[in-house]
Amino acid sequence: MRFLTVSFLLSFFISNLSAQEFLLQSPDGSIKVEVVVSANTIYRVYYGSKLIAHGKPIGLTIGKKNKLGYKEYSPETATSSVDRTVTPIVASRSSEITEHYNQLTLDFQSGLGIDFRCFDDGFAYRLRTTFDNEITIKEESMGFELTTNPNVWFPKETSFYSHNERKFIPTTSMELKNGEKASLPVLWKWDNGPFLLYTETDLHDYPGMYIQTDGQGGYSAIHPPHPAAEFKTFDRYAQPSFKNEWIARTEGTRSYPWRVFCIADDEEELMATQLPWLLASESKLALTDWIQPGKVSWDWWNALQLEGVDFKPGLNTQTYKYYIDFAAKNNLQYIIMDEGWYKLGDLTKVKEEINMTELIEYASKKNVGVILWMAWRTLDEQFDVAFQQFSDWGVAGLKVDFMMRSDQEMTLFYERVAQEAANRLMLVDFHGSHCPKGLQRTYPNVLTYEGVRGLEWNKWSSALTVDHDVTIPFTRMIAGPMDYTPGAMKNVSDPKKHKMNFYHPKSMGTRCHELAKYVVFESPLQMLADLPTSYEKEVECMKFLSAVPTTWDETIVLDAKMAEHILLVRRKGNEWFIGGMTGSLGQTISMDLSFLGNGQFEMELWRDGENTRTDGTNYEYFKEENINSSMKYIISMAEGGGWAGVIRRK
Numbered sequence: 001m002r003f004l005t006v007s008f009l010l011s012f013f014i015s016n017l018s019a020q021e022f023l024l025q026s027p028d029g030s031i032k033v034e035v036v037v038s039a040n041t042i043y044r045v046y047y048g049s050k051l052i053a054h055g056k057p058i059g060l061t062i063g064k065k066n067k068l069g070y071k072e073y074s075p076e077t078a079t080s081s082v083d084r085t086v087t088p089i090v091a092s093r094s095s096e097i098t099e100h101y102n103q104l105t106l107d108f109q110s111g112l113g114i115d116f117r118c119f120d121d122g123f124a125y126r127l128r129t130t131f132d133n134e135i136t137i138k139e140e141s142m143g144f145e146l147t148t149n150p151n152v153w154f155p156k157e158t159s160f161y162s163h164n165e166r167k168f169i170p171t172t173s174m175e176l177k178n179g180e181k182a183s184l185p186v187l188w189k190w191d192n193g194p195f196l197l198y199t200e201t202d203l204h205d206y207p208g209m210y211i212q213t214d215g216q217g218g219y220s221a222i223h224p225p226h227p228a229a230e231f232k233t234f235d236r237y238a239q240p241s242f243k244n245e246w247i248a249r250t251e252g253t254r255s256y257p258w259r260v261f262c263i264a265d266d267e268e269e270l271m272a273t274q275l276p277w278l279l280a281s282e283s284k285l286a287l288t289d290w291i292q293p294g295k296v297s298w299d300w301w302n303a304l305q306l307e308g309v310d311f312k313p314g315l316n317t318q319t320y321k322y323y324i325d326f327a328a329k330n331n332l333q334y335i336i337m338d339e340g341w342y343k344l345g346d347l348t349k350v351k352e353e354i355n356m357t358e359l360i361e362y363a364s365k366k367n368v369g370v371i372l373w374m375a376w377r378t379l380d381e382q383f384d385v386a387f388q389q390f391s392d393w394g395v396a397g398l399k400v401d402f403m404m405r406s407d408q409e410m411t412l413f414y415e416r417v418a419q420e421a422a423n424r425l426m427l428v429d430f431h432g433s434h435c436p437k438g439l440q441r442t443y444p445n446v447l448t449y450e451g452v453r454g455l456e457w458n459k460w461s462s463a464l465t466v467d468h469d470v471t472i473p474f475t476r477m478i479a480g481p482m483d484y485t486p487g488a489m490k491n492v493s494d495p496k497k498h499k500m501n502f503y504h505p506k507s508m509g510t511r512c513h514e515l516a517k518y519v520v521f522e523s524p525l526q527m528l529a530d531l532p533t534s535y536e537k538e539v540e541c542m543k544f545l546s547a548v549p550t551t552w553d554e555t556i557v558l559d560a561k562m563a564e565h566i567l568l569v570r571r572k573g574n575e576w577f578i579g580g581m582t583g584s585l586g587q588t589i590s591m592d593l594s595f596l597g598n599g600q601f602e603m604e605l606w607r608d609g610e611n612t613r614t615d616g617t618n619y620e621y622f623k624e625e626n627i628n629s630s631m632k633y634i635i636s637m638a639e640g641g642g643w644a645g646v647i648r649r650k
Contacts, residue, residue, distance in 0.1 A: 018038075018073070019036055020037045020038075020073075020074070021035070021036050022036075022037075022104055024104045024123075025102060025118060026101075026102065026119055026123070027100050027102060027119070028120045030048060030120060031045070031046070031118055031119075031120070031263060032045075032046040032118075033045055033118055033123050035104060035106070035116060037073065037075060038073075039070065040057030040058070040059070040069060040070060041057065041059070041069055041072070041114060042054070042056065042057055042058070043055035043058075043125070045263075047193075047194050050147075052146065052190070052194065052196060053144045053145065053146055053147070053196070053261070054145045054147075055144045056142070056143035056144060056218070056220065057069060057141055058114060058141060058142065059140075059141040060112065060127060060129070060140055060141065061137065061138040061140075061141070062129075062137060062138070063136055063138065064138065067141075068108075068110050068111070068112040068129070069108075072108040072109070072112065075106040075107055075108045076106070076107040077105065077106055078105040079102070079104055080103045080105070081102050081103065082099060082103070083099075084098075084099050084100075085097070085099070086098075088441070088444075089283055089288045089291065089444040090291060090444045090447065090524050091551045092440075092480070092522050092523075092524055092551060092552070093522060093555050094274075094552060094553060094554055095552070095553040095554070097274050097277070100119065100120065101117045101118060101119045103115060103116065103117045103118075104116045111129055111130045111131050111252075112127065113127070113128035113129070113130065114127055115128065115255075119275060119278075121263060121264060121272070121273045122260065122261050122263045122273060123261050123263075124258045124259060124260045125259050126255055126256055126257060127140070127255070127256040128254070128255045129252055129253065130253045131253060132252055133252050134251060134252060135249070135250060135251075135252045136246050136248070137246060137247055137248045137249075138245065139221075139246075140221055140223065140256070141221070142209070142221035142259060143211075143218065143219055143221060144218070145219075146196070146218075146219075147190075148190065149172050149174045150172065150173055150188040150189055150190045150193070151170055151171070151172055152170070152171055152173050152176070152187065152188045153186065153187040153471065154169070154171060154176060154180070154182045154186055154213075155167065155183050155186070155475075156169075156182055157181050157182055160210070160405065161239060161404055161405060162183065163404055163432055163451075164406075164433070164434050164435060164452075165450070165452060166182070167453060167463065167468060168468070168475045168476070173213070173217040174215075174216070174217055176213040176215065177215055178214055178216075179215075180212060180213050181211065181212040182210060182212075183434065183435070184198065184199045184200060184209060184210070184211070184435060184437075184479065185199035185475060185478055185479050186198050186199075186211060186475075194265055195262075195264045195265075195267075195270045196263055197262040197264075197273075197475070198219075198261055199262075199276055199435070199437075199479050200257045200258060200259060200437055201257060201258050201260055201275075201276040201279045201280045201437055201438035201479075202255075202279055202280045202281055202437070202438040203257045203411055203437035203438055203439070204257075204281070204411070204415060204439075204442075205408065205411065205415075206247075206250065206256060206257060206411060207223040207224050207226075207247050208223070208224070208406030208407075208411060208434050208437060209221050209222070209257070209259075210223070210224075223247040223407075224240075224242055224405065224406060224407040225243070225245065225246065225247055226244045226246055226247060226248060226407060226409065227240035227241060227242060227244070227407050227409055228240075228241045228243040228244045229241040229243075235344045235378055236375035236376070236377060236378075237402065237404075238377050240405060247408065248408045249408075250408075257437070258280075258438075262276075262478060266560075267474055267562055268557040268560060270478065271473060271474065271557050271560070272557070276438065276478065276479050276480055277438070277441050279438070280438030280440075280442055281438065281441065281442045282441065282442070283441065283442060283443070283444055284419075284442055285422050285443065285444065285445070288444055288445075290425050291427065291444055292427075293333075293525060293550045294333025294524075294526075295332045295333060295526050295527075295528060295545075295548075295550060296327075296332065296335060296336050296371065296525060296526065297323045297335045297336075297532060298336045298485060298487075298527040298529050299320075299335070299336060299337065300338035300373070300456075301505060301530070302529065302531040303503045304319055306319060306322060306531060306532065307531065307533040307534070309322065309533070314353075315351055315353055317354055317355045320335065320337060320354070320359050321359065321362055323335045323532055324359070324368050324370075325366070326532035326535070327366075327368045328366035328368050330542060330546045331547070332368070332546075333367075333368065333369060334368060334369045334370070334371050334397070335368060335370055336371045336429075336527070337354075337370060337371070338373040338399070341373070342374070345378060346378070346382070347374055347389070348382065348385060348386070356393055357393060360393050360394050360395065361394075364394060369396025369397065369427075370396055371395070371396055371397040371398065371427065371429065372390065372395055372397075372398055373398075373399040373401060373431075374386075374398065374399070374401065375401055376400050376401060376402055376413065376432070377402070380413060383420070387421075387424060390426065391424045395426060396427060397426050397427030397428060397445075397447075397525075398417070398421060398428055399428075399429040400428065400430055401431040402431075402432040403430070404432055415439065415443070417430075418439055418442075418443035418445065419443065426445065427447050427525065429447060429448050429449075429483055429525055430446065430448075431449075431450040432450060433451050434449070434451050435449060435451040435480065435482075436451070436479050436480025436481060436482075437479070437480075438480075440480055440481065447481065447523070447525040448481045448482065448483040448526075449480065449481065449482065449483060450482070450483045451476070451479075451482065452482040452484055453468060454482070454484035454485050454486075455484060455486055455487070455488060455505075455507060455529055456485060458488070458498075458500065458505045458506060459501070459502045459505045460500050461500055462495070462499075462500060462508075465583075465584070466495075466508055466509045466513065466581075466583050466640035467563055467583035467584050469513070469517070469581055470563055470565055470566055470581055471562065473520055473560075473566055474560075477521065477522055481524055482521060482522065482523055483523055483525070484517065484521050484523065485527040485529045486514055486517035486526075486529060487517075487518075487529040487530050487535075488506060488507030488514050488529060488530055489511070489514075489530045489531075489617070490504070490505070490506040490534075490617070491508075491509060491510055491511045491513070491616030492616045493510050493613055493614070493638065494613070494614070495508055495584075495640070506616075507616075508640060509581075509616065509640035509641070509642065510608050510618075510619065510640060510641045510642055511606075511616060511618070511619045512606050512607055512612075512619050512637070512643055513637075513640055514642065515541060515545070515579075515644040516579035516580055516581045516642035517581070518548045518579065519548065519568065519569075519570055520568060520579040520580075520581055526550045528545060541606070543621075544604075544606060544644055547577075547646060549572040552570040552571065552572055553573065554570065554571040555568060555571075556568060556595050558592065559591075563583060564583050564587070565581065565582045565583065565585070565587045565637070566579075566580065567579070567581075567589055567635065567643070569595060574648070574649055575646060575647070575648050576595070576596065576647040577646055578605075578643070578644065578645040578646070578647070579642070579643070580637055580643035580644075581641075582637045582639065582640060582641045582642070583640070584639055585639060586636070586637055586638050587635075587636075587637050588635070588637075589634075589635045589637075590632045590633070590635075591632065591633045591635050592632055593628070593630075593632070593633060594629050595629070596627070596628065596629040596647065598629065599629075599649055600626065600627070600649070601627040601647050601648060601649055601650060602623060602625050602647070602648055602650050603627045603645055603647045604622075604623050604645060605622065605623075605624065605644065605645040605646075606620070606621050606643070606644040607620050607635070607636070607644075608636070608642065608643070612641060613638055613639070616640075
């Protein structure tokens with residue numbers, strides 16, 4: 001622990017009411033947060049000497065009239081400081097994380113409390129209440145105004161019923177219209193100034209937040225109301241009616257989600273932040289050594305169309321045994337059986353062509369786990385019987401899909417699934433979901449979330465661009481792991497030639513752009529989306545895909561520019577994996593190898609080929625025998641291109 005210095009600056013407003021002003025600083029002094037308590041509690045955020053944000057009044061409306069945070073004076077205060085190293089159970093980005101912050105705690109007589117934390121890479125606050133009985137929350141008051149007119153990547157939403165797979169289209173704060181709303185996270189950048197990313201974490205028994213604009217550079221919170229009813233239209237769709245005038249009914253004594261502001265000078269610092277994970281509640285699981293991240297042979301994107309086999313491929317036992325054999329031969333820990341294995345609407349009825357017991361026993365003998373896809377509504381309706389059946393079979397994990405909501409009832413469902421899956425030693429992949437909001441730390445068996453526009457969009461759209469691929473590492477991925485599902489072996493480098501095809505999809509960008517996603521995109525459960533028979537033809541690519549890990553000991557961003565390119569290196573044990581990706585502009589970068597330290601190394605690399613611009617599948621593979629830390633290695637990437645490498649000590 002280190003002593004925290006907080007300045008208590010008393011001032012008086014024009015009225016006779018006194019205001020208390022508290023100054024909270026980051027450990028390195030680069031971020032200052034002034035908290036002002038008067039008729040309302042507000043805050044101002046400075047980065048260096050520059051004011052970048054002015055917080056609107058903080059509070060909760062309990063019932064119809066009780067406005068906590070309004071006209072509350074003279075709170076009890078406490079200060080503290082933490083400086084420690086945290087070891088994540090699932091090391092998505094690094095195996096050790098520094099947690100260093102200063103904290104200011106305010107407690108008001110009404111039962112409202114506010115905690116402010118300031119880190120070197122951002123600040124956050126959360127509300128607390130202390131009431132004996134259950135409370136009904138009408139709305140949470142949260143908002144802020146940003147100085148001048150920063151650029152913003154604002155994933156616009158039209159409804160609270162959404163997959164949260166929006167594009168991060170750049171604009172400016174002033175160009176957004178009054179009332180437009182976005183799912184989280186949202187990113188801003190000032191000209192010649194810092195990045196600011198806003199998200200939330202530690203979401204439990206409470207609705208997820210959206211933010212909406214006032215058209216004048218200001219933003220405020222908006223939450224989906226508690227659903228009054230649901231209108232089921234298909235096994236996976238349960239359209240809610242958001243007619244209630246309250247957002248949550250919950251325990252009166254509790255804390256609420258952290259409101260998180262990540263602040264960074266540049267792209268490298270932005271990608272280094274771990275605040276969404278650090279601010280989440282610690283693991284609730286007593287035993288975690290059974291949790292095994294890994295790679296997955298996935299069937300849905302490629303539509304089970306195996307090529308050159310001596311049986312009819314499809315939703316049958318023989319096809320899935322082929323996937324299992326492929327996984328076992330290529331260092332893949334799992335297969336997913338996606339839509340079709342059960343008769344839709346009833347998880348207890350397996351398709352006649354599939355012998356589930358035989359398949360899972362076959363997979364177990366080959367040390368391959370089986371993960372089952374399901375629609376969330378069906379699981380919810382058959383919760384106990386379904387989980388018991390999965391346990392009896394020996395299922396390794398669940399892929400739960402089509403939630404498409406973040407109201408209080410749905411966030412309770414997320415946690416109920418995570419807890420029951422953990423009780424039965426099962427992993428969870430939340431698909432059709434909001435972005436991660438801390439549950440992956442509290443329940444580390446939750447390995448990944450969708451909530452991102454990923455590779456599946458190539459099946460029905462041309463809206464998954466290479467520029468999007470080099471935008472999401474700095475936006476969506478800051479919130480946590482993302483189930484983008486990379487791995488296409490059919491690649492189109494010219495976007496004008498890309499044609500959507502549901503059963504024979506192709507990716508945009510080059511082959512090496514696709515390989516690099518396995519280093520750039522974080523997901524402890526990482527898919528190989530294409531056909532096993534397609535990968536088997538690509539022996540050199542499989543050298544990389546078989547070797548690349550899904551969790552990391554260390555991550556270093558070497559060169560990056562928002563929405564243009566990224567080059568980073570990640571270490572696992574004694575091996576370094578390098579991934580570079582470009583958007584619609586090609587790049588040539590001098591890669592500094594000083595991260596290697598002393599010694600001699602060799603490098604395998606995969607780079608865009610001479611004919612990449614006309615043939616997206618074209619690439620070059622070769623080895624460099626003599627690599628050392630004093631070298632600068634030139635990397636050239638085509639438009640929508642990529643570069644992948646592995647460096648090992650000799």
